[in-house]
Amino acid sequence: MRWAERHAPSNPLVPFSPVITVDRVTCASCGRAIHPNQRALEARESGDRLCLTCGRRALMQWADRRRLEAAAARRLAQDLGAGAETRVA
Numbered sequence: 001m002r003w004a005e006r007h008a009p010s011n012p013l014v015p016f017s018p019v020i021t022v023d024r025v026t027c028a029s030c031g032r033a034i035h036p037n038q039r040a041l042e043a044r045e046s047g048d049r050l051c052l053t054c055g056r057r058a059l060m061q062w063a064d065r066r067r068l069e070a071a072a073a074r075r076l077a078q079d080l081g082a083g084a085e086t087r088v089a
């Protein structure tokens with residue numbers, strides 16, 4: 001099996017997951033109250049809860065950064081294919 005296949009996560013990993021709140025919590029970004037039984041986004045690393053407005057914005061920003069990283073990776077792969085000189089670190 002190829003390296004990329006062996007190392008690919010089975011699902012694309014997004015650092016926020018949608019949750020339904022049980023208790024009343026405050027949004028970690030804007031401080032607005034998120035009432036029980038409301039949809040919110042939970043940050044995978046910190047466990048912070050974000051209201052839908054802030055959560056959507058955070059997701060879009062994360063996606064934009066990933067897009068830039070993907071473009072840089074693609075550019076590097078193309079450069080290597082073109083036989084460009086490897087920078088000596």
Ligand SMILES: [Zn+2]
Nearest residue numbers: 027030051054
């Ligand atoms: Zn918020």
